[in-house]
Amino acid sequence: MLKRLFAIVLLLGSVCYGLDRQKINFPDIEGYKTLKCDFHMHTVISDGQVSPQVRVNEAWLEGLDAISITDHIEYQPNKVYVSTELNRVYDMAKKAVGKKDLILIEGAEMTHNKPKPWHFNCLFINDPEKFRDKNILEQAQECKKQGGLLIWNHPSWKGPENGQWDKPIQQLYELGLLHAIEAANGRHIQPDGVEWAHTKGLAWMGCSDIHSPSGWIYPQVPGHRTISLILAKEKTAESIKEAMLARRTIAWANDMLLGPEKHLREMFNAAVKVGKAKSTDKGLTFELTNNCDVPLKLKHGDNIIDVPANGKVTVKTDKKATAGKIELQYKLTNFIYAPEKSLDVKVVVELDKAKA
Numbered sequence: 001m002l003k004r005l006f007a008i009v010l011l012l013g014s015v016c017y018g019l020d021r022q023k024i025n026f027p028d029i030e031g032y033k034t035l036k037c038d039f040h041m042h043t044v045i046s047d048g049q050v051s052p053q054v055r056v057n058e059a060w061l062e063g064l065d066a067i068s069i070t071d072h073i074e075y076q077p078n079k080v081y082v083s084t085e086l087n088r089v090y091d092m093a094k095k096a097v098g099k100k101d102l103i104l105i106e107g108a109e110m111t112h113n114k115p116k117p118w119h120f121n122c123l124f125i126n127d128p129e130k131f132r133d134k135n136i137l138e139q140a141q142e143c144k145k146q147g148g149l150l151i152w153n154h155p156s157w158k159g160p161e162n163g164q165w166d167k168p169i170q171q172l173y174e175l176g177l178l179h180a181i182e183a184a185n186g187r188h189i190q191p192d193g194v195e196w197a198h199t200k201g202l203a204w205m206g207c208s209d210i211h212s213p214s215g216w217i218y219p220q221v222p223g224h225r226t227i228s229l230i231l232a233k234e235k236t237a238e239s240i241k242e243a244m245l246a247r248r249t250i251a252w253a254n255d256m257l258l259g260p261e262k263h264l265r266e267m268f269n270a271a272v273k274v275g276k277a278k279s280t281d282k283g284l285t286f287e288l289t290n291n292c293d294v295p296l297k298l299k300h301g302d303n304i305i306d307v308p309a310n311g312k313v314t315v316k317t318d319k320k321a322t323a324g325k326i327e328l329q330y331k332l333t334n335f336i337y338a339p340e341k342s343l344d345v346k347v348v349v350e351l352d353k354a355k356a
């Protein structure tokens, strides 16, 4: 009895304080591990409200595999209270990671108002202090020199005119200095991010850009932190970098996935399970199971099927068959691979002979 009481108290304690590590559920796809990553967040070193240690612990508790803390280089409003030495962010965070199963990537956010309000995250760098007092091009070159990758953040921020493919952006692109773009920043889909990721071949990123404690946002509104799913050969920083360069990335924001058509299809195929079909006078009936954290919103004409995240539904079609395999075509309306383009998928149904 006492033991049971003790177990209940322990359970309540962990629920109340939210200390159980959560699991973000997306399947691995053939040959790659699906790593859950957030490469854009702030701490008190710039304009965030928490310490680097809190960022590490909340990311670990939320089930992330890799993070980068990306404080602003040019905007540090807390400088009268705290050190603005950017390398300290990484040092403090690294200590907080300790032996936790969490990859920490050093990064910082280049924060410019001229010629336009353009922000870029540089990741995989080793000395953000060297980015001080430089213009965008010089910083992008420094990023490359340090072996880093550059992400164009929230391109549509402060109006769509800022997300245009202007000359300075083209220059970075031509010099091979621009590698990725945010298709989603926080809860906001970035239309220019979607367009340039698709047409210019940049890696698709989804990032939280959190400034307040992560836990303040999501218990109050249903949802999750916006993240990137990185399809990496190994669970290492080096593999994440290779995957970003090869554009094996998908942004997860709200109830949408945004990424290259090929990888969205692989994700759908890995997540969906099609049950054997029964044939009735009215048509075929079968079960669709969804093994991932994003719902599958399928559409065929007026027929809409919504398979909940980690759930299943029974599908009834008027399609008639008595033997063999039947191919059904759907539009997966919440898997986006280009502006206003969602993924076409096929569901192959096999007739259950025993019950036909």
Ligand SMILES: [Zn+2]
Residues within 6 Å of the ligand: 109, 119, 153, 154
């Ligand atoms: Zn920014």
Ligand SMILES: [Zn+2]
Residues within 6 Å of the ligand: 040, 041, 042, 109, 209
């Ligand atoms: Zn930011």
